[in-house]
Each structure stands twice: as C-alpha cells, then as structure tokens.
Amino acid sequence: MPTRLTFPFGLTIEEAKNLQKSLSKKVICEDLLPRQIRLVGGIDAAYIDKLAIGSAAILDYETLKVIEVKTSCQPIETPYIPTFLSFREVSPVVSAVHLLSVKPDVYLVDGHGIAHPRGLGLASHLGLVLDAATIGVAKNLLCGEIRETKVEDWNPIVHGDETIGAALYTKPSVKPIFISIGHKISLETAIKIVKHCLAGHRIPEPIREAHKAANEIKRAQLY
C-alpha cells in the first residue's frame, strides 16, 4: 500500500503534492498591497521536543521598531519532509498571527514562496490561508539555479525558463538570501521591501524578531 505519512487530513504524499499543485494556481504574483507600507510582519517557527512554536512579529516599516510579537505552541503534527514544510508550520504560525491585535501590510516569511518544486512553499501557502501579501525569505535554495548575470545586488533564480525568485546579496562575502513571491506581491516589490528591512544584517529585521521571540519561549519552557 502507499506510504501514508501522518499528514493532516490523512493525506498521502501524492495527495499532498496534488493539493500543493492546485493551491499554487491561486497564488497572485501582482502587487495587491498598499503602496505605502506602514507595518511589516515577520514569521518564524521553532521546536522543543514535540512542540512547535509559531511566531509572528509586527514592526513599524519606517523605523523597524517592534510594535507587537505573539507566539503560539502546538504539538508537532507532521514530520519535516523537504518540499512539505508548510504542512508542518502553517498551523502554529497562523495561530500566532491570530493573536495579533494589528495586522501588517505584508509578511516576511522564513522559507520559500513560489521558488518551490510545485510552486507552493510556506510563504505562498500562508499567504493563501491568511489571504495576505507574503514574501518568501530563505537561507538556502530548494530548487532552481542562480543565473549569474548580476547587474544589481541580486541574481535571478531560474527554473526552466522562468524566473522564480532572486538571490539577494545583502553583504559582501556573505551567502545571499533567497527571495520569492509568497502571495499578492511582485518579485520587484518583494526585493525592495526585503532590502528596506535588512538593517545591516543578512536576515531582515521582522524575521529576526520573530525568531528571537520563538527562542525566548523555548527558554521559558525549558525550566
């Protein structure tokens, strides 16, 4: 019989793949967000034993100062399988987002958007679930290759004959970060927003804050 992993809804790998494919058709690669961004969100997750900690941080876009941070712990319900990260992280992360008293104009998500084998990385999946603008910000490439034609501070990530993202060089002599459309945004705007949020670090500030919050929870739970 087919390999039936403990996916939500009892999905098999094949069924999960088909779900990703159909959901990816709903992803919008255009700017459906305010022209003037006021609040930016950062999304990340951490793990302690059998618990997943979803984290969401809200920062002021201009000053990059933290306005609010929420976390939510849940039992881990799905194993980590490459290309199926969203099945593992969407639930805890959405719970954290629902605890927020304010919603951002766009979310920076720790993971890929459409730069995914079936076009549905965590950032895109989350964007569809929240019906919000999202940007995928990954530290490693999952699929596609970098086209070395750098004329600015980034190179296109191509898959076949399509540009699925950008390798953004944030600092000299430092590995780039991989940006891709999550939902309701264009790649150009996504790159612009991520660059604005760098503040001298490789990882954009909203994600760093979400990451910090998740780890602070870990310490509290540990003792």
Add this chain to the structure above:
DNA sequence: GCGACAG
C-alpha cells in the same frame, strides 16, 4: 536507479 532537498 541516484542524488538533492526550505525549516
């Protein structure tokens, strides 16, 4: 069949 593979 083999290797690669976000967090």
Add this chain to the structure above:
DNA sequence: ATCTTGTCGC
C-alpha cells in the same frame, strides 16, 4: 529545525 564554546574575520 536541533545538539553547542570558543573563535576567526570584517
């Protein structure tokens, strides 16, 4: 992601 101190380098 996680287990983990000091250390090399900008």
